[in-house]
Amino acid sequence: MQRTGRGPAWRSALLVAVVAQAGSGWAAQAHTGRVPLDAFARILLLTGPALLVVRHRYPVAVAYGVSAVTLVYLAAGFPYGPVFAAVAVACFAAVVAGHRGAAWGAAGLLWAGHLLIAHWLYRRLPPAGDGPAPWGQELGVTAWVLAMFAVFELVRLRREQWARERAERAAAAGRRADEERLRIARELHDVLAHSISVINVQAGVGLALLDTDPEQARTALTTIKAAGKEALGEIRQALDTLRAPGAAPRAPAPGLDRLPELVEQAAATGLRVDTETVGRARTLPPGADLAAFRILQEALTNVVRHSGSRTARIRIGWRPEALELRVDDDGPATGSPAGGSGNGLAGMRERAAALGGGIEAGPRPDGGFRIRATLPLDPDPDREAP
Numbered sequence: 111m112q113r114t115g116r117g118p119a120w121r122s123a124l125l126v127a128v129v130a131q132a133g134s135g136w137a138a139q140a141h142t143g144r145v146p147l148d149a150f151a152r153i154l155l156l157t158g159p160a161l162l163v164v165r166h167r168y169p170v171a172v173a174y175g176v177s178a179v180t181l182v183y184l185a186a187g188f189p190y191g192p193v194f195a196a197v198a199v200a201c202f203a204a205v206v207a208g209h210r211g212a213a214w215g216a217a218g219l220l221w222a223g224h225l226l227i228a229h230w231l232y233r234r235l236p237p238a239g240d241g242p243a244p245w246g247q248e249l250g251v252t253a254w255v256l257a258m259f260a261v262f263e264l265v266r267l268r269r270e271q272w273a274r275e276r277a278e279r280a281a282a283a284g285r286r287a288d289e290e291r292l293r294i295a296r297e298l299h300d301v302l303a304h305s306i307s308v309i310n311v312q313a314g315v316g317l318a319l320l321d322t323d324p325e326q327a328r329t330a331l332t333t334i335k336a337a338g339k340e341a342l343g344e345i346r347q348a349l350d351t352l353r354a355p356g357a358a359p360r361a362p363a364p365g366l367d368r369l370p371e372l373v374e375q376a377a378a379t380g381l382r383v384d385t386e387t388v389g390r391a392r393t394l395p396p397g398a399d400l401a402a403f404r405i406l407q408e409a410l411t412n413v414v415r416h417s418g419s420r421t422a423r424i425r426i427g428w429r430p431e432a433l434e435l436r437v438d439d440d441g442p443a444t445g446s447p448a449g450g451s452g453n454g455l456a457g458m459r460e461r462a463a464a465l466g467g468g469i470e471a472g473p474r475p476d477g478g479f480r481i482r483a484t485l486p487l488d489p490d491p492d493r494e495a496p
Contacts, residue, residue, distance in 0.1 A: 119166055126199055127159035129192050137191035144189035145236050154183045158196035165203040173209070173216035176200040181223040187236035198258055205262040206269060213262070217255055224251070296457040298345065300404045303454060304375070304411045305341035309334050311379040311414060333378040365399030366426070369406065373424075376410050382421045383410065389428030398485055401461040402435060405469075408454045409437035409481045417441040417479060432467070433485045440478040458483065 134155055138147045145151075158176045165172040176196045183193055197220060204213035227235060228243035316330035344364075373383045394402065406424060413422045419441025427434035458481070459469045467485040474480050 119163055122199065123159045123162035126162060126195050127156055129195055130155045130159060133192035134189060135191075137189040141189045143237060143240070145187035147188060151183065151186065151188045154179055154186075154188075155193065158193075158200075162196060162199055162203075165200055166207070169200075169204040169207040170209050170212040173200045173204040173212050174219065177216040177220040181220055181227075184224060185227055185231075185235055187240070201259070202262050202265070205259070206266050208266075210263075210266075214259070217259070221251070221255065224248075292460065296404070296460060299454065299457055300408050300411075302341060302345075303415075304407050305337045307411050307414045308337040308375055308379055312337070315380075333375075337375065337378075363396055363400045364403045365394065365396075366402050366406075368403060369424070372403075372407055372410060376414065376422070379414050380420060381410070381414055383424060384421070385424045385426070387426045387428070391426075391428055392487070394433070394487070398433070398465055398487065401465055402433060402483075402485060404461060405435055405458050405481075405483045406437065408458050409435075412454055412481070413437070413439045413441075413479075419478065429487075431487060433487055435481075435483040435485070437481045438474065438478060442477075 131152070134147060134151070138144065158179045161172045161175045161179070177200070180193055180197050184190075197217070201213040201217055204210070204216070225248065228248070232240050232242060312330040312333045316327040316334070319327045319330070369385065373385065376383045410422060410424075413419060417439045419439040422437060422439045425434075425436040425438075427436070455469070455471055458471075462469050462483050462485060465485050467483065470480075470482045472480065
């Protein structure tokens with residue numbers, strides 16, 4: 111945001127004006143050979159600081175304008191003093207704003223004009239009888255200007271570095287927020303898609319059997335109630351995590367130990383699930399355990415929603431370096447393709463990719479559909495090295 115005369119620019123310009131007026135008054139007493147300060151001199155000493163008020167909005171024009179006002183002041187023969195303070199502030203604002211060429215041009219204009227006045231035009235300008243300035247003085251002025259611009263460049267570089275660091279921090283915070291948003295979206299999708307699929311199937315069963323088989327309809331309603339209660343519990347847990355970031359969840363995250371529950375819920379929809387475990391089971395890290403559970407949950411949901419098969423097979427393969435999850439069904443697709451671009455398959459891929467794994471999904475050569483997930487694991491610490 112640009113600063114205007116109501117902010118820091120106004121206060122610093124006032125400070126420069128006070129210093130210029132007081133310092134030049136003192137210089138007039140110390141250098142009696144110069145033209146005494148009059149109303150015109152006071153106006154010039156106020157004009158430069160007044161231009162500084164808009165230096166953040168018009169840095170180039172202010173740099174040249176202050177240099178021109180200062181040059182007029184010197185040409186009029188008034189005493190030296192802190193008259194160059196306004197020039198320094200104006201050139202600093204131009205450098206920081208990225209107009210280094212304009213700052214150097216304004217300082218070069220003042221320096222060249224000062225050389226002309228001090229060594230060639232002094233005979234025609236006040237005060238009368240003034241002689242040329244010593245060349246050693248010009249060398250000192252040149253060194254002062256170079257040192258001043260070196261400081262300006264250093265400040266500009268530091269400001270750019272701070273701006274980059276702020277932008278990087280803001281971008282990192284944005285990425286973290288996006289990642290958290292996607293994580294929550296995946297979690298809510300997996301919970302709701304599975305539970306609503308169960309509820310939808312059982313609602314259809316209950317409506318179909320309400321008159322002919324009330325007992326079976328009651329069982330369907332009981333399953334709907336249980337699925338809804340479970341979904342509400344997991345959603346409440348996710349919302350509690352959002353309300354208290356960093357706090358530990360009140361209930362443990364689901365993992366492969368809850369696979370029997372998935373099988374029971376699928377059976378309630380009419381889907382028979384056979385499970386097979388190959389290899390020696392190991393304790394998974396919480397993140398991998400949750401990802402494995404959600405992948406299997408979403409895969410079964412896809413079978414219920416998109417396949418005409420009434421049977422599915424889950425194979426959990428424990429390998430030394432990876433966990434392989436495979437879900438097969440034998441039926442033709444009845445809805446949108448299970449391997450399409452829906453949120454479910456995208457969520458499974460994101461979960462696997464977050465752990466360095468991957469998902470393969472597609473029709474099997476002998477019919478049906480297969481989803482295979484591979485999740486890399488740390489080598490088994492209990493396994494003896496060969």
